[in-house]
Amino acid sequence: MIRSTLTPAGRRMAVYSLNTVVVGTGAAGYNAADRLWSFGQRDIAIVTEHINAGTSRNTGSDKQTYYKLTLSGGDPDSVRDMAQTLFDGQCMDGDNALCEAALSAQSFLRLVELGVPFPRNAYGEYVGYKTDHDPRRRATSVGPYTSKRMTECLQQAVEAKGIPVLENLQVISILSDGQQAWGLLCLDLKAADDPERRFVAFNCKNIIYATGGPAGMYADSVFPRGHYGASGAAFEAGAKGQNLTEWQYGLASVNPRWNVSGTYMQVLPCFFSTDQNGGDPREFLMDFFSNRGEMLTQVFLKGYQWPFDVRKVAGGSSIVDILVYLESCKGRKVYLDFRRNPCGGAEIDYAALSPEARTYLEQAGACFGTPLERLLHMNKPAVDFYLDRGVDLAKQPLEIALCAQHNNGGLAVNKWWQTNVEGLFACGEVSGSHGVYRPGGSALNETQVGSTRAAQYIAARRSGQSPDESVFVQRSQALIERHTAVADAALQGDVGNVQAIWDEAAARMSRFGACIRSKADLEMLRAEVAQRLSAFPDTVRAGSHRDLWKVYRLRDTLIAQQVYLSAMLDYIARDGKSRGSALYTDPGGVKPYESLPDVFTFTVDDGHRAGLVQEVEWQQGKCLCRWRKVRPIPEDDDFFENVWRSYRESGNIDP
Ligand SMILES: Cc1cc2nc3c(=O)[nH]c(=O)nc-3n(C[C@H](O)[C@H](O)[C@H](O)COP(=O)(O)OP(=O)(O)OC[C@H]3O[C@@H](n4cnc5c(N)ncnc54)[C@H](O)[C@@H]3O)c2cc1C
Known part of the structure; x- marks a missing residue:
């Protein structure tokens, strides 16, 4: 990496020239850098606004899930089978599905080697459990903070290799002509007061964009505070989006931001709302339900039917999400109160619950007391979680909202996770590799697979130096002028x-x-x-x-x-x-x-649209949408001698 001081568009700024810049220090970004290094591409750096920001490091859930190929027991599984499961989530390209399955074991075991404590049995089998949209038992977890542990272990690997990490740099523009990307323009967050040092540019051959989901769009969000994503810059640079309509929303507490799934719902808390100043408290679920047992059953089911799902509105638990949303739309704040039972604190008639809910609570020995007493009995860590963050559920209610949690869609990528803009790769949540449904945990698998694929391709096909600085300055002038002018106007x-x-x-x-x-x-x-x-x-x-x-x-x-x-x-x-x-x-x-x-x-x-992908392109403030067929799962060429020969010739990395 070479550092110079140049003056594109009459602005003095530091310009770094290197082969590849990775943007982001989440699970995807760190892995991309680590893999690039291992595959032999050493002229790299990571750029990030804050090392400790992002979803991977700062989020979690009851049992945060990682999805992988079955690595235990006698359950039959195969790469093809797992690819089919991912593909069955609708609107997903088959080549991406196949890669996510094919590299699953490698990616997972690498994390194990790096120290992520995925549980195994006495014989070394990584025993799994069944997650949503999963026909097998492919899921695993290290507890509430799987993605955090992954990020920490990957960070250690990157630091051990001495890969430079340039912090406090916010990417504000991807320098591109819509066909090819050649650099980045960043705001230096530590020098914003100094017009001579405010901007920093990168002159590079490749960018691996790992900026996470575009969370800044939503106010009601369970993405961690301080995580916003940066998809707008990619759209502006000409990258297409795909499956952008496909998000996951669900009930979450707003402070701290945390999904109120699982036991938080199964203990049947009291839902109530107030005006903005905390006045006029009232329970609202029974305005809708005519039967108390039915209301409690749907609240219970919300525990393991966490995301809002349109198929579960009629007669299902997603009506609870809607009722919370409607209450928020009235300008009221919505809370869960664990200190008292719903319907004015009356004792719960467990016999009125559905057999599924009643049996569960009976088996858990939790048919007694208040929601808090039941929660302490069934899952004390769930109470401690809030206590550790300054919220004592014994003393105060918990504010909730219907929140954005994950974007299945994102930037369109090919089977090497390269976008339609040459030199711009996207992996992790910013990429749109999934469709309408996806197995729980497949997002974390994709952070590892997508970044590995991009790194493989770059190391094999896009090595070499960045273009000459004079070329960089000449073709970046107009873009840099346009983006730096934003600061002039805003100040x-x-x-x-x-x-x-x-x-x-x-x-x-x-x-x-x-x-x-x-x-x-x-x-x-x-x-x-x-x-x-x-x-x-x-x-x-x-x-x-x-x-x-x-x-x-x-x-x-x-x-x-x-x-x-x-x-x-x-x-x-x-x-x-x-x-x-x-x-x-x-x-x-x-x-x-x-x-x-x-x-x-x-x-x-x-x-009937499961086989179609919607693509969107931003062009000077106008959006063009197109539909195309999904790329099918590629047919196997599993004749070993053929694969071996082409592997010897090209590494099976096509140009
Ligand atoms: C509450 C919750 C629970 C979840 N549970 C699961 C689960 O159980 N299983 C699962 O598979 N997935 C789950 N997910 C999703 C999963 O955690 C994320 O998809 C994944 O962690 C994203 O990783 P990433 O590396 O792509 O992005 P992130 O970890 O978000 O990292 C993005 C990085 O980019 C940096 N960045 C962003 N913009 C800029 C910019 N302009 N300039 C410089 N740097 C920038 C950020 O600072 C950060 O370092 C959950 C998500 C949430 C919110």
Whole structure:
């Protein structure tokens, strides 16, 4: 890596020249760098806004799941079988599914070697359990913090190799002409006050973009605080998005951000809401349910039917998500209270529960007392988790919302996780390698597989130095000028409004562009976003250099919102029906409960689009959507001599 001081577009800045820049220090980014090094590509660096930021390091759940090929027992499994499971999640490309299955064991065992304590039995078998959308028992976990342990172990591996990590650099632009990427422009978060040092650029042949899901779009979010993603910059650079409509939403506490799944629901807490100031408390679930046993049963089921699922609204537990969402839409705050039983604290009539719920609670010996007493009895660590974060469930209720948790879609990638922009690779959650449904834990598998594939390809096919600095300066001038001008405009005046605009934009997205999607609301919101973007230079003000990073974040977020909203509207225009975690209002559909507002009239998708992928491209503020067939799972060429010969010739890494 060579460091120079150059003056593209008349701006003095440090420019680093090197073969590959990895962006992000999550599970995907660290693994990409570690693999590049192991495959022999040493002219690399990692760029990150904060080493300790991101979803992998800062999130978890009751039993955070990693999905892998079966490595224990007598259950039959195969690479092909696992690829089929992933592919069956709909709208997923078969080559990506096959790679995720084929590299699963290698990626998993590498993590084991690095020290991630995945449990094994006395004979060394990595025994698994069944997760959602999983026909086998391929899931495993190290507890609530699987992704954190992965990240820590991968970080150690990277540090041991001495791979440079450049921190406090926020990528604000991917330098590209839409066909090919050749660098990055970053804001130096430690030097934002100094126009001579504020910007740093990278001149490189390859970028592995591992910036995580675009969480900054939503206010109601269980992504960790301080994680925003950076998909807007990739769209602006010409990268296509795919399956962007496919998110997972579910109930989560907002402070701290944590999924309230599993036992938190099975102990039957009391749901209530208040006005914004904490006044006018009232339980609201029984406004909808006419039968107390039915209400409690659906709350119980929400425990292991965590994500909002349109197939479980009629007669199912997803009605609980909707009732929470509707309460929030009234401007009220929603809470779980573990100190008292639902319906005014009355003793629970366990006989009124469904046999499934009743039997479970009976077997757990938990048919007594308050929700908190039941939770302490069944899962004390779940209480301790909140206590450790300053929330004593014995003394206070827990605020919740229906939150965005994961984006299955993202940037479109080929089987080497390269986007349509040459030299720009995307792996981890920023990539759109999954479709409507995916087995729990497959996101973490993909962070490892996608990054390994990109590293393999770069090491084999895209080695060599970055172009000459003069070439870099010449072709980057206009882009650098455009992006640095954003700061000049935002620093006018000393009254900032960027946080307020961002809060408003994110809240509107949670209200109208999350799991409940109607054409009229989406159109209204997209027009709002377009207006915010076009007025950006004249309206958004940082107030001081300290908030300059937010200005670039907001711009990135608005571009992402525009692309995602366009994808949703195009889906409706193509007569797309409700699927996964997204309910689309359909006047020709059915409203499962008369008491719900009309926006909940919808039709559940029959899977006829399972073989199609929606792609979206951002071009100068306009979004173009196209549909294509999924790439099928490639047919096996398993004749060993053939594979061996081509492997000797090309490593089986096609150009
Ligand atoms: C509550 C919750 C529970 C989950 N449970 C599971 C589970 O059980 N199983 C599963 O498989 N998945 C789960 N997931 C999803 C999974 O955790 C994530 O998909 C995965 O960790 C993403 O890893 P990543 O490396 O792609 O991104 P991240 O870990 O988010 O890392 C992104 C990195 O990019 C950096 N970055 C971002 N923007 C910029 C920029 N502009 N400039 C510089 N750096 C930047 C960030 O600082 C960070 O270092 C869960 C997610 C949540 C929120």
